[in-house]
Amino acid sequence: MNYSKDSIKQIVKDEKVEFLRLEFTDMLGETKNVELPVEEIDAVLNDEAMFDSSSISGFSEIQESDMYLVPDLDTFKVLPENVDEDCIARFICDIYTPDGNPFEGDPRYILKRAMKEAKDLGYTVNVGPEPEFFLxxxxxxxxxxxxMNDRAGYFDASPKDKGDKVRRDIARTLKNFGFEMEASHHEVAQGQHEINFRFDNMLTTADNIQTFKNVVKDIASNHEYHATFMPKPITKENGSGMHCHLSLFTKGDSAFYDQYSDDELSATMKHFMAGILHHANGIAAITNPNVNSYKRLVPGYEAPVSVAWSHSNRSCMIRVPMTRGKGTRFEVRNPDPTANPYLTLAVLIKAGLEGIRNELDAGEAETRNLYEVTDNSVPTLPTNLKEALKALRNDEVLMDALGDHTSKIYLEEKEQEWNTYSLQVSQWEIDHYMNK
Incomplete structure (x- = not known):
């Protein structure tokens, strides 16, 4: 919805709003916020809300800590009562420096920059995400x-599925936020759930993913459950992914559909897919951002391992659903819901556009079950965070997508995470080696 400053002030008055919540996202994908009393509405709408950014991951040093929170008026929303019983209005904000320029380390700005690159080439990109979670x-x-909250499996119904009421409350709340809901169901693993909402442009989708995760956690807490987006919380169970369905448009028409080709997929689509496949290892450092992410990306648990594409083969990193016409799209299957959605979509756009520019070849669609292929004929995704970070560091295209500020700090932060993890002694090691 397009809001003006005057219409927002009128809604705030009519709804008797007491507090203004200014939300933003740090480098690691965590939602942060500052709350101001409603009496500060003029300062907020005039872009005068300042905060100390020195303790925010990926932001500024202590000597350069002052930043401004500039609200995106289209993200204005009075929070539903089941999210917060107090009357609070929310804005999602962009981060600006005191000299009036966008902060180069703001994940939202990084995505906007990638979207502008697509626009300059005549494209708009839509995304439909599928974030999964456990209760x-x-x-x-x-x-x-x-x-886990139940012992149910894929598409099971109540009473086996004990999360159905939680999902309904989540869906109702998301509708109050303006989401167009599509489907919800129990997933394959015990205690695992999925709620799908309609695709949108990349910026709105990234905002929606952050709102979705916050709502899921709030509503789960109301039902006395804990919701986690951890990729692999249970050994030998399927992990949680966040498959991203991408579609490209030019002048309102699908750039991915070609009714005259054998499979009705355009050369542009295959070049775009090829770009993502070509940069897959570096992309994984963003789409699969922690040490636990790679315990999901293993054969046998419906998560992709192979850097390849297919029409229906879910062992591949990219899958092309059967829908054609304006619905022509492909699904990137390796991202997980702990990824920063702004950075994730930025690197996917950048890699895809690079594929179009250089007319990269995606190869033939895979029909084999790649979990069973052992001859190294198909490249695979990194097996751990260290490998992914090394690939990212050596990928000039992706480093450019992130920018100098974020790429440097992100690699430092994540390499420290890997080093800290590597020093830990797990229970598995004790069980296997103590008596050797």
Whole structure:
């Protein structure tokens, strides 16, 4: 919805709003916020809300800590009562420096920059995400324990599925935020769930993913569950992904559809897919951003391992659904919901456009079950975070997509995460080696 400053002030008055929540996202994908009393509405709408950014991951040093929160008026929303019983209005904000320029480390700005590159080439990009999550029980003190909320499986119904009421409440709340809901269901693993909402442009979709994750956690807490987007919380169970369906348009028509080709897929689409496949290893450092991510990307658990594309083969990184015409799209299957959605979509756009520019070849669609292919004929995704970070560091296209500021700090932060993890002694190691 297109809001003006005057219409927002009128809604704030009519709804008796008490507080203004200014949300933004840090480098690692965490939602942050500052709340101001409603009396500061003029300062907020005049882009005068300042905050100390020195403790925000990926932002500025202590000596350059002052930043401005500039609200995107189209993201204005009075929060539903089941999210917060107080009357609060929310804005999603862009980060600006004191000299009035966009902050180069703001993930939202990084995505906007990638979208402009697509626009300059005559393209708009739409995305439909599929974030999955687990529900866990809480102990007496309200902390999560590793007991799932049910023992149901894929598409199971109540009473096996004990998360149906939670999903309905989530869907109702998201509708109040303006989401167009499509479907919700129990996923393959016990205690695992998926709720799908309609595709939109990349910026709106990234904003929606952040709102979605916050709502899921809030509503789960209302039902005395803990929701987690951790990619692989349970050993030997399917992990949680965030498949991203991408479609490219030019002048309102699908750039991916070609009714005269054998499979009705355009050369542009195959070049775009090829760009993503070509940069897949570096992309993984963003789409699969933590050490746990790579425990999901293993054979046998419906997560992709092979850097290839197919029409219906889910063992590939990219899958092309059967829909044609304006619905022609492809699904990137390796991202998981812990990824920063702004950075994820930025690197996917950048890699895809690079494929179009250089007319990269995606190769033939795979028909084999690539989980069973052992001859190294098909390249695979990184097996751990260290490999992915090395690929990102050596990928000039992706480093350019992130910008000098974010690429440097992101690599430092994640390499430290890997080093810290590598020093830990797990229970598995104790069980296997203590008596050797």
């Amino acid at each position: 866990f029980k809480l102990n007496e003190e309200g902390y999560p324990i590793r007991k």
